[in-house]
Amino acid sequence: MPRTAIWIALPVLVALLGMPPAGAGQRSPVVVLDPGHDLRANAATEPIGPGSSTRKIKDGGGTHGLVTGLREAELNLRVALRLRPLLERAGVRVVLTRTRTVGTSMGNIARARIANRAHAGLFLRIHADGSTDRTARGTHTLYPALTRGWTDDVYAASRRAARTVQSELVRALRFPDRGLQERADFTGFNWADVPVVLAELGFMTNPTEDRLLATAAYQRRAAIGLCRGTLRFLGRRPAACR
Numbered sequence: 590m591p592r593t594a595i596w597i598a599l600p601v602l603v604a605l606l607g608m609p610p611a612g613a614g615q616r617s618p619v620v621v622l623d624p625g626h627d628l629r630a631n632a633a634t635e636p637i638g639p640g641s642s643t644r645k646i647k648d649g650g651g652t653h654g655l656v657t658g659l660r661e662a663e664l665n666l667r668v669a670l671r672l673r674p675l676l677e678r679a680g681v682r683v684v685l686t687r688t689r690t691v692g693t694s695m696g697n698i699a700r701a702r703i704a705n706r707a708h709a710g711l712f713l714r715i716h717a718d719g720s721t722d723r724t725a726r727g728t729h730t731l732y733p734a735l736t737r738g739w740t741d742d743v744y745a746a747s748r749r750a751a752r753t754v755q756s757e758l759v760r761a762l763r764f765p766d767r768g769l770q771e772r773a774d775f776t777g778f779n780w781a782d783v784p785v786v787l788a789e790l791g792f793m794t795n796p797t798e799d800r801l802l803a804t805a806a807y808q809r810r811a812a813i814g815l816c817r818g819t820l821r822f823l824g825r826r827p828a829a830c831r
């Protein structure tokens with residue numbers, strides 16, 4: 590090849606290599622899915638927000654099914670793994686904080702940092718609830734309370750996301766609607782620099798919800814509800830969630 594041809598071909602090659610894969614589109618939003626907990630709890634502590642002297646345990650380990658014995662960490666992961674392809678088919682890039690239930694929980698600052706580094710359009714944390722009262726049941730969605738210096742940059746968008754996620758989750762699962770809850774004490778919220786919500790799908794300590802959430806059909810329902818709520822928040826058509 591003549592030298593001039595190389596000088597022309599080289600920048601073209603570099604440009605081609607740097608292009609996103611077909612269909613990815615440079616403006617595709619990123620959603621970080623955070624299946625709560627892991628195989629083992631983490632008793633180490635971490636500050637509840639940047640610069641805070643208040644520390645909380647990294648991970649108490651989560652709950653488990655009263656009847657089925659299913660671990661919350663495993664349920665959260667199954668729903669996240671069902672949700673990922675739904676979002677990807679809708680043109681959303683998906684990052685998971687974990688893809689297996691095998692280790693000690695990384696803690697909540699680490700989870701938030703994954704979402705921050707990905708510049709997530711939404712940091713979606715997936716959990717299920719537990720209570721000493723086995724009649725307690727229903728779905729609720731948590732989002733950060735307004736704390737100056739910590740969440741003022743993400744408060745309004747998080748609250749908006751919590752509304753769409755909660756309404757679509759309730760529609761999909763048909764569990765009682767426990768509404769939204771603001772939390773000032775969640776480490777994973779206070780360290781997030783991107784909109785963040787935490788969905789509590791239902792109560793694993795309630796025999797009815799435990800049995801249902803342990804089924805593939807209800808894990809799929811949860812994934813569809815989370816997908817629809819996420820896409821509505823991102824201003825995309827929720828009909829893509831199938």
Ligand SMILES: [Zn+2]
Pocket residue numbers: 625626651652661716717718
């Ligand atoms: Zn949990």
